[in-house]
Amino acid sequence: MSGPGEPAALLREAARLEQTGELAAAAATYERILGYWPALADCWYNLARLQRRLRRFDAALASYAQALARAIRQPEEVHLNRGVILADDLHQPAAAERELRQALALNGEYLPALRNLANLLEDLGRREEALAVYVRIFELDPRAYESLARYAALRRPQRADDPLIARLRAALADPQATAAERASLGFALGAALDACGEYAAAFAAYTSANRDSRASAPAAPLYERSAQERRIDELMRAFAHAAPPAGAAAAPAPASPRPIFICGMFRSGSTLTEQLLARHPLVRAGGELDLLPALVRTGLEPYPAALAGCEPQRLAALAEGYLGALARLFPGAAYVTDKRPDNFLHIGLIKRLMPHARIVHTTRDPLDNCLSIFFLHLDQSMGYALDLADIGHYYREYRRLMRHWHSLYGADLLDFSYDALVAEPRAALERLLAFCGLPWDEACLTGAASGAAVKTASVWQVREPLYRRSSGRARHYRRELEALAAYLAAP
Numbered sequence: 001m002s003g004p005g006e007p008a009a010l011l012r013e014a015a016r017l018e019q020t021g022e023l024a025a026a027a028a029t030y031e032r033i034l035g036y037w038p039a040l041a042d043c044w045y046n047l048a049r050l051q052r053r054l055r056r057f058d059a060a061l062a063s064y065a066q067a068l069a070r071a072i073r074q075p076e077e078v079h080l081n082r083g084v085i086l087a088d089d090l091h092q093p094a095a096a097e098r099e100l101r102q103a104l105a106l107n108g109e110y111l112p113a114l115r116n117l118a119n120l121l122e123d124l125g126r127r128e129e130a131l132a133v134y135v136r137i138f139e140l141d142p143r144a145y146e147s148l149a150r151y152a153a154l155r156r157p158q159r160a161d162d163p164l165i166a167r168l169r170a171a172l173a174d175p176q177a178t179a180a181e182r183a184s185l186g187f188a189l190g191a192a193l194d195a196c197g198e199y200a201a202a203f204a205a206y207t208s209a210n211r212d213s214r215a216s217a218p219a220a221p222l223y224e225r226s227a228q229e230r231r232i233d234e235l236m237r238a239f240a241h242a243a244p245p246a247g248a249a250a251a252p253a254p255a256s257p258r259p260i261f262i263c264g265m266f267r268s269g270s271t272l273t274e275q276l277l278a279r280h281p282l283v284r285a286g287g288e289l290d291l292l293p294a295l296v297r298t299g300l301e302p303y304p305a306a307l308a309g310c311e312p313q314r315l316a317a318l319a320e321g322y323l324g325a326l327a328r329l330f331p332g333a334a335y336v337t338d339k340r341p342d343n344f345l346h347i348g349l350i351k352r353l354m355p356h357a358r359i360v361h362t363t364r365d366p367l368d369n370c371l372s373i374f375f376l377h378l379d380q381s382m383g384y385a386l387d388l389a390d391i392g393h394y395y396r397e398y399r400r401l402m403r404h405w406h407s408l409y410g411a412d413l414l415d416f417s418y419d420a421l422v423a424e425p426r427a428a429l430e431r432l433l434a435f436c437g438l439p440w441d442e443a444c445l446t447g448a449a450s451g452a453a454v455k456t457a458s459v460w461q462v463r464e465p466l467y468r469r470s471s472g473r474a475r476h477y478r479r480e481l482e483a484l485a486a487y488l489a490a491p
Contacts, residue, residue: 041070079103149184180216187377199476210386223383238304239348242408257333263343264362267372269418274339279447284333319353347405364418367474
């Protein structure tokens, strides 16, 4: 192969393309560079980064392997990145753990790998091992405040005089703590105080934590009530009728694995519902899959307006793409749960692409649900979660949309109540399994947790026996929730 004598011009072009958002072209440029100069380890690394952003996960792993084979500097970072892909994108926690431990074998003081390992051990329910890793992090960095917040959630204090509460307060008082760190510490302190029954102090801590969360991401979009109302209006217009458009292509036959969609408000019991289903021998827990939102981003923008001109063959191809991706992620599974709460926005799309789909809509007492969102450290892009009044507005709009979906797809939508589940588990589970077309299996009621990684805030709750203490939790905050209760009850 003959080619240019130096890669500098092509490297500049690859960097320019990435900066302007032309990721596929940037990746192709790196591939061209490596065709000429395959020994450039940093180019393999940059190609892998781009391939992950393009959702070419297996290709990214292969490119990172090439970087390691070419003796890249700081190979522990490459092992870390491979671990993140395996854990977050390919749902292979055992392989992810091997990569993280390889990173630490190369550099035992590599804090990013220690933090990711602790998080992974939490996801897998290995509490004592996770605590030990956090202790190691504190030995290396006494000001590891994000890790301190997670450690406090693992070792939840039961008494107000627990030294861990004092430790959280001292960290919050540190003038060098960033707004992001104060937010994490504040949510952890609120949870600790709530567990101790110090409800007024807990609410104050959570309020400050939400304020710090907003301050930590000033560029994050604010919640605009009118914009949310328009969004719901657009969805209701785009999916005004249950039937597919006239002349639509025949729906693809039910595939293997078959998806079971679980959606609803955040903190409505969706993770618990998924974990109970995953005890069934025919079901794999998929977790919060990005498949449907990615399909919207890459194939249906502007959404939902683009659906108006979407040919039936295009819809069939999108459905096949979703089902194919599910099969690649979970080979051999009969059923896979797709538990992404905000897919309630996409129920119309799900039914347009996969008319046979069954959708479990998790519900919970509205005040308990809204309070739990306010008490959860969600991403700042979900701006509604930072203010109780905005949460109430979002909830009312969600409720309006769900009434619409029920009017169209009532027979294929199951309202599955968290409160009814914890009150009478057997009756609720019998109804759930029957709706999903699954035979009764006693393991769903009495079995152990599935052992799959749980990557949500409910990671520990869903591994405990069913309990009722979160049902009716809002009664402890009656005074703080008076205005919200009146707003939700209004016509």
